[in-house]
Amino acid sequence: MDCMRNDFEEGVLLDGRYRTIAPLNHGSFGMVFKARDTFTGDFVALKCLTKPSAAITCPSAISVDDRSEEQAIHRRIGHHRNIVNLLHSFETTNHTYLVLEYCTNGDLYEAIRVGRGPLETEHVREFMLELIRAVEFMHDKDIYHRDIKPENIFLSQNGSMKLGDFGLATSDSPSFEAAVGSDRYMAPEQYDPSPSGYDPAKADVWAIGICLLNVLFSRNPFATPTISDPLFADFAGDRQNLFDVFPNMSQDTFEVLMHCLALDPARRSLAKVKTALKRVVSFTTENEMFDEFCTDEVTSPVPASANREPLRTPSVTSPQVTNGAFPWAKALAMSPPQPVRRLSAIPDSEYASEDLFGTSQRSGETSEDWFSVKPDSASISSAVDSGLGVSLQSEANAVSIARSRPMRVPISGSLPAPGPNFSSIYGGKGQIFSKSWSDLYDEENDENENNDAIHHQQENQSQ
Numbered sequence: 001m002d003c004m005r006n007d008f009e010e011g012v013l014l015d016g017r018y019r020t021i022a023p024l025n026h027g028s029f030g031m032v033f034k035a036r037d038t039f040t041g042d043f044v045a046l047k048c049l050t051k052p053s054a055a056i057t058c059p060s061a062i063s064v065d066d067r068s069e070e071q072a073i074h075r076r077i078g079h080h081r082n083i084v085n086l087l088h089s090f091e092t093t094n095h096t097y098l099v100l101e102y103c104t105n106g107d108l109y110e111a112i113r114v115g116r117g118p119l120e121t122e123h124v125r126e127f128m129l130e131l132i133r134a135v136e137f138m139h140d141k142d143i144y145h146r147d148i149k150p151e152n153i154f155l156s157q158n159g160s161m162k163l164g165d166f167g168l169a170t171s172d173s174p175s176f177e178a179a180v181g182s183d184r185y186m187a188p189e190q191y192d193p194s195p196s197g198y199d200p201a202k203a204d205v206w207a208i209g210i211c212l213l214n215v216l217f218s219r220n221p222f223a224t225p226t227i228s229d230p231l232f233a234d235f236a237g238d239r240q241n242l243f244d245v246f247p248n249m250s251q252d253t254f255e256v257l258m259h260c261l262a263l264d265p266a267r268r269s270l271a272k273v274k275t276a277l278k279r280v281v282s283f284t285t286e287n288e289m290f291d292e293f294c295t296d297e298v299t300s301p302v303p304a305s306a307n308r309e310p311l312r313t314p315s316v317t318s319p320q321v322t323n324g325a326f327p328w329a330k331a332l333a334m335s336p337p338q339p340v341r342r343l344s345a346i347p348d349s350e351y352a353s354e355d356l357f358g359t360s361q362r363s364g365e366t367s368e369d370w371f372s373v374k375p376d377s378a379s380i381s382s383a384v385d386s387g388l389g390v391s392l393q394s395e396a397n398a399v400s401i402a403r404s405r406p407m408r409v410p411i412s413g414s415l416p417a418p419g420p421n422f423s424s425i426y427g428g429k430g431q432i433f434s435k436s437w438s439d440l441y442d443e444e445n446d447e448n449e450n451n452d453a454i455h456h457q458q459e460n461q462s463q
Contacts, residue, residue, distance in 0.1 A: 008033060014097065015090040018046060034102065043102040044087060054094035071098060073143055073166045082134035084154055084164030103154035103162055108211075111155060112218050124283055127161055128212055132274050134163040135204055139270070144200035145169050148207035149185045150214055175200045185210050188225040189265055202265035208273065209260025216253065216283055217246050236263060252280040 008031060012020045018035040021043075025032050030049040037044050049070070074086035088099035111117040118127045131153065138145060145152075145166065152165040168180055174197030181190060187206035189198040213221055221242060222232035234241045239258065243249060259272040282288070 013038070014046070014092075018044060018097075018099065020046070032100075037099075043104075045084075045100040045102045047098040047100060049096045049098070051091075051094055051096060069169065069171065070166050071096065073169045073171070074098070076171070077138060077141055077143055077166075080134060080137045082130045082160065082162055083137065084162045100164070101162065103164075104157040105155035105159075108150035108153040108155065108161070108215070112150060112214060117215055117218075121280065121282055121288060123159075124212075124215060125277055125280060127215065128208070128277055129274065130161045131163065131208060131211065132270055132277075134161075135208065136270055138163075138169075139201050139204070142171050142173070143169055144171070144173065144175070145204050145207075146175075146190070146200050147181045147185070148204055148211060149182050150211060153211070170200060173200055174198055181207075183224045184220045184222070186225055187265065188263065191225050199265055202268045205260050205268040205270055205273065206265075208270075209257050212253070212256065212260070213246065216249070221245055235261075248284045248286050250280075250282050250285055252276075253283045256280065 008020070008023050010020055010022065014020065014035070017037060017039055019038055021034040021036060023031060023033045024045060030047055032045055032047045035044050035046045036042070071086070071089055077083060079085050084103065085101050086098060087101065090097050090099075105111065105116075108117060118124045131148075135145065135148070143166075145163065145168070147165065147168040148163065152163065154162045154164050156162060170177075175190075176193060176197040178193055179186065179191055181203075183191070185207040187198070187203040190200070190203040190206075210220060213219070221235065222229045225232055227233045227236070231245065235245075239261070240254070242254065242257065256273060256276040259267075259269050259276055262268050
């Protein structure tokens with residue numbers, strides 16, 4: 001077989017032991033397919049990596065990155081119940097094969113898409129704690145994943161999670177590689193590192209916070225961690241603006257996220273995330289939802305391709321302020337501490353209730369209906385991606401969202417960089433950082449009440 005990477009064949013016996021069954025997913029660096037171990041009868045996942053030397057034999061294949069440490073990292077990690085463990089490896093002329101544990105229930109991305117992800121409070125809590133245990137175990141061995149996302153989180157038959165795909169993992173800290181990972185899950189300093197590099201362990205903590213939002217709300221808070229993304233810029237100006245994007249998020253969830261999504265990497269802490277998770281009474285303000293999270297075995301998981309659309313990001317019409325990565329350190333120094341506020345005063349009905357996969361299999365419509373755009377080309381990260389997902393650029397088509405009257409102020413109004421246009425909206429420049437949508441709503445109510453009082457006083461005087 002000259003090039004298994006591009007031409008999968010069913011029933012082939014590899015290494016005299018593993019018989020191929022079906023492809024599971026395709027990626028930039030290799031194919032993952034299901035096989036049976038003829039010695040034990042167990043199913044396994046075979047990851048086929050094309051060797052750099054096979055570029056001539058497999059001209060259409062993207063060869064393995066010369067810097068890839070995946071096999072060595074697997075051996076260094078060893079075994080853990082919440083990690084997709086390496087069982088064996090072997091080589092052919094053109095390929096390196098990693099024999100990995102097979103996860104019966106597929107990955108978290110597909111579970112979310114078909115409505116089988118964790119929703120009940122205890123299920124979500126245990127799921128996230130398992131993810132943290134896996135990451136803690138890696139970090140204790142000085143291994144950093146750098147691509148934690150639903151496509152790389154797999155589900156076993158009993159519902160436990162396993163973190164997999166270490167194609168972008170590293171043992172280097174600090175790391176100096178820019179934009180390694182997937183846009184929507186990268187920390188700001190990972191997207192555009194400083195000359196001194198970044199701590200990949202802290203970047204993993206950031207990704208855990210994004211994954212929690214994926215599990216709870218089936219979407220991402222922003223597309224890229226840059227000031228050119230208005231949703232991220234608004235979040236950077238006031239972290240509590242997450243309540244405006246996710247109106248049903250509980251204060252308990254917000255406290256968990258603040259230990260993950262701190263702009264200062266030094267303030268991100270797995271230990272504090274774990275403590276906050278254990279204190280959660282409810283992850284949302286809605287009534288407890290019952291789920292079918294891994295209640296029975298899924299014998300035929302949905303095959304995944306490299307062109308799966310990323311989890312949807314709420315979109316608003318707003319001018320692009322500037323280009324380039326977000327200067328998180330500067331924003332941190334400028335941003336004053338924010339008092340804990342109540343949930344958003346904006347009614348939940350003001351936001352589109354459509355979930356990420358609004359026209360999913362439940363309505364009988366095609367799988368292409370749930371995303372708004374298709375990427376013309378892969379993003380920067382996909383060139384070195386793990387092969388289980390691709391990110392879109394942030395220039396996605398805006399989705400019109402119904403808003404109440406004070407919401408007409410563009411989201412860019414709370415961006416951290418002061419400008420002449422913002423002062424006319426907010427008054428003083430010193431207030432730019434602390435303003436959120438609900439603050440504007442409250443101020444308008446106060447102004448209306450003052451006007452009513454003056455009008456009433458004038459009527460009394462005329463009488």
